[in-house]
Amino acid sequence: MIEFEQVTKRFGSWTAVDAVSFTVAEGEFRVLIGPSGSGKSTVLRMINRLIPADEGAIRIDGEDIASLKPEELRRRMGYVIQSVGLFPHWTVERNIATVPGLLGWPKARIRDRVTELLELLNLDPRRYRGAYPHQLSGGQQQRVGVARALAAEPRILLMDEPFSALDPITRASLQTELSAIHRRTGTTVVFVTHDMDEALRLGDRIAVMDHGRLIQCATPLDILTRPASPLVRDLVGREEWGLKRLAVETVGDRARRQESVTGEPLAAETPLHRALSEMVARGTERLPVVDGDGRPAGVLHLSDLVRPTSGGVVPGGTA
Ligand SMILES: Nc1ncnc2c1ncn2[C@@H]1O[C@H](COP(=O)(O)OP(=O)(O)OP(=O)(O)O)[C@@H](O)[C@H]1O
Known part of the structure; x- marks a missing residue:
C-alpha cells in the first residue's frame, strides 16, 4: 500500500x-x-x-x-x-x-x-x-x-x-x-x-x-x-463517449444469466465495446457468454448495451 x-x-x-x-x-x-x-x-x-x-x-x-x-x-x-x-x-x-x-x-x-x-x-x-x-x-x-x-x-x-x-x-x-x-x-x-x-x-x-x-x-x-x-x-472528451462507456464494463456485467443461445461464445470478461463489434461483424443481436471456466454464463442482447444504468448517459448532453 x-x-x-x-x-x-x-x-x-x-x-x-x-x-x-x-x-x-x-x-x-x-x-x-x-x-x-x-x-x-x-x-x-x-x-x-x-x-x-x-x-x-x-x-x-x-x-x-x-x-x-x-x-x-x-x-x-x-x-x-x-x-x-x-x-x-x-x-x-x-x-x-x-x-x-x-x-x-x-x-x-x-x-x-x-x-x-x-x-x-x-x-x-x-x-x-x-x-x-x-x-x-x-x-x-x-x-x-x-x-x-x-x-x-x-x-x-x-x-x-x-x-x-x-x-x-x-x-x-x-x-x-x-x-x-x-x-x-x-x-x-x-x-x-x-x-x-x-x-x-x-x-x-x-x-x-x-x-x-x-x-x-x-x-x-x-x-x-x-x-x-x-x-x-x-x-x-465527448467523441465516442458511448464506446468508451462500453469499454469500461464487461459482457458478464450485463448478460442475462438464465438464457442460452447457440453460437461462438464470448468470455464474460470481454469489454462491451468488443461485444458490440462482434454483433455487428456476425450480424446478430444475441451472443452466448461463458465464464472463466468455459461454462455457459447467459446471453448478451444488443438492447442490453443501451439499457439505462446509473450514470448511463453522457453527463451534460449528447455525445
Ligand atoms: N527539477 C525541476 N525544477 C524546476 N521545476 C520543475 C522541475 N521538475 C518539474 N518542475 C515543474 O513542476 C511542474 C510539474 O512537473 P511534472 O513533470 O510533475 O508535470 P507532469 O504533469 O508530469 O507534466 P508532463 O505531462 O508534461 O510530463 C511543472 O511546472 C514543471 O515545470
Whole structure:
C-alpha cells in the first residue's frame, strides 16, 4: 500500500505538488492523468525518492520512506520511463539482470528469470537475450524496459508514460501484456499517462491532477459518468463517449444469466465495446457468454448495451 499524506513539493517559488493525499491499495493499478505540468511525474518520482518531498509524509506498507535508504527503496520498486534508458553497451540479458545481480541472486536463478521475462513480454529468448539495445525496435526496447523493471519481482511498479512514444498497434499490445502481467502477479502499479483511453483501459482507479492538486480519484466508470469538474469532462472528451462507456464494463456485467443461445461464445470478461463489434461483424443481436471456466454464463442482447444504468448517459448532453 502506498499512502500520500498532505504531500507538497516546490521548485523555487513554484508549487508543483500541492498538499496531495491519496492511498493506492495493495495490488491496485492506479493511473495518474492530467494536463502537462500538473505534477504527475513529480508525484511518481517522489515515491522512489528521485525527488524528495518538502512537506507531508509518504508511506509504503505503513513505513515512512524518508526513513529508508533511497537505493534500498528503489531496488524494491520497478521503474519504467518513456525513453526506456537501457544501458547501450550491455546485452538484453545483462540489462534485465541489473537489479537481481545487485541483490546477489545466484547466476542460474537470474538466467531462468531472464528467460521467463522475455517469454512473458513476447520476445524469443534465443534470439534476443544476447542482442544489444540498438538492434531492437522501439517497442522491443520498451518490452525489455518493462522486463528489467519486473526482474526482481518488485511489489510496486512505477511507470511514467512508458508507451507514449510507440505506434498505436505496439502500444495496444503492450497495454494488453501489462494488464495480463498485473492480473497474474498482483503487483501494485502507478502509471502516468496523458491519454485518457489508456487510463480508462488500464486503471482500477484514475487520479486526475491539475495545477499540482488532486481533483478526482475514481473508477473509470465514475470518471466517465460522474466527472468532478469540467476539466475531467474535457479530458474524457465527448467523441465516442458511448464506446468508451462500453469499454469500461464487461459482457458478464450485463448478460442475462438464465438464457442460452447457440453460437461462438464470448468470455464474460470481454469489454462491451468488443461485444458490440462482434454483433455487428456476425450480424446478430444475441451472443452466448461463458465464464472463466468455459461454462455457459447467459446471453448478451444488443438492447442490453443501451439499457439505462446509473450514470448511463453522457453527463451534460449528447455525445
Ligand atoms: N527539477 C525541476 N525544477 C524546476 N521545476 C520543475 C522541475 N521538475 C518539474 N518542475 C515543474 O513542476 C511542474 C510539474 O512537473 P511534472 O513533470 O510533475 O508535470 P507532469 O504533469 O508530469 O507534466 P508532463 O505531462 O508534461 O510530463 C511543472 O511546472 C514543471 O515545470
